[in-house]
Amino acid sequence: METSTEAFRLVLIGSAASNAMSPGLWNPVLLKLGSGWTYEAWDVAPDGDLAVVRGRLLEPGIVAANVTMPHKHWAAETADEATDAVRRSGACNLLVRRGSGLVGHNTDITAVDVLLGGQFQRHALLLGAGGAARAVLVALGGNVGTVSITDRDPRASEELVDLAASFGIDARKVTWQQAQDLARDVSLVVNATPIGKDASDRPAWGGDPLAPDAVLYDFVYAAHTTASVARARGLGIRTVDGWDHLREQAVAMVPLLGLDGQAGLLLQQTLERLRAAS
Structure with a gap:
């Protein structure tokens, strides 16, 4: 160097x-x-x-x-x-x-690749469309079936959908409510939002049951266990947390x-x- x-x-x-x-x-x-x-x-x-x-x-x-x-x-x-x-x-x-x-x-991409272990994801749900979500998208590469993306800024979601399309990935923009409804059926839920930093926050996807083969990837790290991670563990779901x-x-x-x-x-x-x- x-x-x-x-x-x-x-x-x-x-x-x-x-x-x-x-x-x-x-x-x-x-x-x-x-x-x-x-x-x-x-x-x-x-x-x-x-x-x-x-x-x-x-x-x-x-x-x-x-x-x-x-x-x-x-x-x-x-x-x-x-x-x-x-x-x-x-x-x-x-x-x-x-x-x-x-x-x-971008060592975020390296970390995601290591922690997900190259496992194929039939349907990934990205909550948030910023840099962390982009890292997940690039790390997944072609190793994913469908990607659904939501963000409070619709333009950010659209940009990420376009990026996914440039990789040949089947991606779609969804509303926050649609994302909550989809969560029970996807194989990967990614919390790339600040939800969870406050100990009073609810699970980022709403807390409904997840699919048995699902993985939760929560980018938030805090002194407390986030509600997303706690709920996923309670459901017996594999979790990757911000730590x-x-x-x-x-x-x-x-x-x-x-x-x-x-x-x-x-x-x-x-x-x-x-x-x-x-």
């Missing part, structure tokens, strides 16, 4: 970055590795000046930046180079500094940052401690 000899800062860019788990996960690992690197959060509002943010990323000292909601599309656009996964999804969650430019990666996803996308960053191989194990151990303490 070509970075300045003064490079020592990893950052997280998002509208609520300072509330995220990532600094608490990465800083103990970086300390144990003796890298001299630190991980910090940059809160950037949805309407923030992203040109200024890009300029800051090109200042001396920056190694890379994780990018979270709602700036993953911007990250894909601002990258000077990008992986095929970023180009296909139009979303980027990791910008790695290379000389005077930024290289875009699982956070672990795998972080581990996928290790080789991209040129870190020692033991960083992956340290990340898993640190995350387990954070989860137990939450």
Whole structure:
């Protein structure tokens, strides 16, 4: 990885970055590795000046930046180079500094691929149509029969349907109520919304029974078990939660940052401690 000899800062860019788990996960690992690197959060509002943010990323000292909601599309656009996964999804969650430019990666896609294990999905229901949902769509590739997509922004749903069509996937836009009705018959339910961050939230799909072969993939991680995960487990359904996803996308960053191989194990151990303490 070509970075300045003064490079020592990893950052997280998002509208609520300072509330995220990532600094608490990465800083103990970086300390144990003796890298001299630190991980910090940059809160950037949805309407923030992203040109200024890009300029800051090109200042001396920056190694890379994780990018979270709602700036993953911007990250894909601002990258000077990008992986095929970023180009296909139009979303980027990791910008790695290379000389005077930024290289875009999407470790969300890697994490989804690992956690779903390449299993064929006869019908996937995507609740939300942002960067996380795009990661699922790209990870599924042609390994899916039908995809139904809903989002509070109809235009976002339409864009994701068009993206799916470009992959040759049979996809359709549905209303939120239609999505709730479909949930009982699909093989994969993906919660790519913030529903569940509040302990009082109901299951994202409404809570009705799911198909016996269903998998719930909930991107939300919180100090509590989300209602979606709790309900799915109560139904005997396989679940992937936000902590699982956070672990795998972080581990996928290790080789991209040129870190020692033991960083992956340290990340898993640190995350387990954070989860137990939450």
